[in-house]
Amino acid sequence: xxxxxxxxxxxxxxRGGLTVLEGVSFEVxxxxxxxxxxxxxxGKTTLLxxxxxxxxxxxxxxxxxxxxxxxxxxxxxxxxxxxxxENLTFWGGLFGFGDIAEALEAFHLNDLAARPAQSLxxxxxxxxxxxxxxxxxxxIWLLDEPTVSxxxxxxxxxxxxxxxxxxxxxxxxIATHIDLGIDADxxxxxxxxxxxxxxxxxxxxxx
Amino acid sequence: MKGLxxxxxxxxxxxxxxFGLALAFFLIVVILVPFGVGPSQGxxxxxxxxxxxxxxxxxxxxxxxxxxxxxFEDGSLEFLAxxxxxxxxxxxxxxxxxxxxxxxxLTLAAPLFGVFLNLPAGGFGWLVASLALGxxxxxxIGAFGAALTVGLKRGGLLLSLxxxxxxxxxxxxxxxxxxxxxxxxxxxTPLILMTGITFGTVALLPFAGAAALRVNLR
Numbered sequence: 001x002x003x004x005x006x007x008x009x010x011x012x013x014x015r016g017g018l019t020v021l022e023g024v025s026f027e028v029x030x031x032x033x034x035x036x037x038x039x040x041x042x043g044k045t046t047l048l049x050x051x052x053x054x055x056x057x058x059x060x061x062x063x064x065x066x067x068x069x070x071x072x073x074x075x076x077x078x079x080x081x082x083x084x085x086e087n088l089t090f091w092g093g094l095f096g097f098g099d100i101a102e103a104l105e106a107f108h109l110n111d112l113a114a115r116p117a118q119s120l121x122x123x124x125x126x127x128x129x130x131x132x133x134x135x136x137x138x139x140i141w142l143l144d145e146p147t148v149s150x151x152x153x154x155x156x157x158x159x160x161x162x163x164x165x166x167x168x169x170x171x172x173x174i175a176t177h178i179d180l181g182i183d184a185d186x187x188x189x190x191x192x193x194x195x196x197x198x199x200x201x202x203x204x205x206x207x
Numbered sequence: 208m209k210g211l212x213x214x215x216x217x218x219x220x221x222x223x224x225x226f227g228l229a230l231a232f233f234l235i236v237v238i239l240v241p242f243g244v245g246p247s248q249g250x251x252x253x254x255x256x257x258x259x260x261x262x263x264x265x266x267x268x269x270x271x272x273x274x275x276x277x278x279f280e281d282g283s284l285e286f287l288a289x290x291x292x293x294x295x296x297x298x299x300x301x302x303x304x305x306x307x308x309x310x311x312x313l314t315l316a317a318p319l320f321g322v323f324l325n326l327p328a329g330g331f332g333w334l335v336a337s338l339a340l341g342x343x344x345x346x347x348i349g350a351f352g353a354a355l356t357v358g359l360k361r362g363g364l365l366l367s368l369x370x371x372x373x374x375x376x377x378x379x380x381x382x383x384x385x386x387x388x389x390x391x392x393x394x395x396t397p398l399i400l401m402t403g404i405t406f407g408t409v410a411l412l413p414f415a416g417a418a419a420l421r422v423n424l425r
Contacts, residue, residue, distance in 0.1 A: 049425075052285075052289050053288075053289065054285055054288060054289070054424050054425065055424070055425040056425075067291055069289055070289065071285060071286065071289050073282055073285055074282070075280075075281050075282025075283075075285075076281070076282060077281055077282040077283040077285070077286045078281060078283075079214070079218055079281070079283070081217075081218060081221035081222055082214070082217065082218070082221070086214075086217075089210075090210055090211075090214045091286070091290075093210035094210055094211065094287075094290050094291075094292060095290055095291060096291065132286070136290075
């Protein structure tokens with residue numbers, strides 16, 4: 001029996017004051033991944049942001065995410081004037097996980113190490129943004145469309161990184177439409193679509 | 208936390224206009240005043256304390272909107288919010304970085320600018336002291352304002368409108384400190400009051416700023 005790292009019970013998520021998802025429940029055990037599917041606007045990003053604690057859940061419970069999640073959204077969080085190594089070292093230091101050599105190796109960034117991030121191509125920036133996940137040392141990865149602007153070889157690199165993370169006992173929740181070559185459960189969010197979208201009732205300022 | 212401070216300072220230096228911009232703006236304001244009101248000593252000396260403080264305040268305002276806006280746009284702020292550092296600390300450190308790149312150089316350069324405005328000799332010590340103790344409040348209040356307006360497009364103007372009224376107490380006591388110093392009166396009282404405001408903002412506004420960021424990140 002694997003240990004459950006992330007558990008969600010009867011979660012209701014809202015975006016911009018509108019309820020988009022309701023009754024979301026799932027469990028993710030150590031070493032396994034969950035792939036979120038659903039058409040545009042079905043609430044994949046909303047669910048991931050709620051799990052990351054960036055926005056409060058309207059109702060329901062999330063267990064296991066306290067100081068355990070690393071979230072990668074649509075933006076890579078890179079500073080153009082800092083070099084690849086400086087960008088990674090900063091995030092590694094902030095999460096108290098100093099070793100960036102492995103992350104550079106995993107995403108084939110060694111040759112680019114001294115380049116300023118603004119001179120990288122879109123795909124290279126994305127690789128650097130994903131390498132950031134490795135230096136957090138966090139067990140739960142929340143990835144929102146991680147393969148955007150990656151070429152086939154880089155998608156393969158990313159798949160390997162996720163597999164290594166899972167083998168190390170981690171967990172990944174990934175919103176993607178691409179087959180990453182990972183053995184993962186699939187959660188179709190369109191089945192949790194809120195029946196009648198309505199305004200959120202929680203108090204914005206004091207929640 | 209130290210890493211965040213070092214990163215912000217490094218960004219300010221690399222992006223250009225970190226240390227130099229506020230200082231150059233201060234210099235221009237101070238140079239424009241004699242052109243506007245005339246260069247005679249009798250006119251400049253009485254208004255010098257107020258003009259120097261006003262110039263420092265406006266120079267501080269210039270770079271406020273960049274405290275959080277760049278981090279918000281490139282997604283760093285979301286990552287910072289999930290990092291194992293309190294968001295209150297992030298706000299405080301960013302205010303500190305802003306002060307090191309604006310308030311500190313302004314304080315150090317102020318005596319030179321005082322010469323341009325014919326500031327009487329008795330005021331120089333008080334000018335440096337009041338700027339050193341007062342400008343941290345400007346950065347801290349500014350960081351709070353920047354946190355409030357971070358998600359808005361063209362929030363810069365709104366930020367100025369929000370922040371400038373909050374600068375009034377610091378401006379009153381700061382300029383009064385220098386004026387009393389020039390007149391040979393006891394300047395300690397306004398200086399202590401202004402320092403109290405600074406400590407108050409540093410104690411309270413990181414929490415207010417963090418709360419504003421959490422709302423704006425949704």
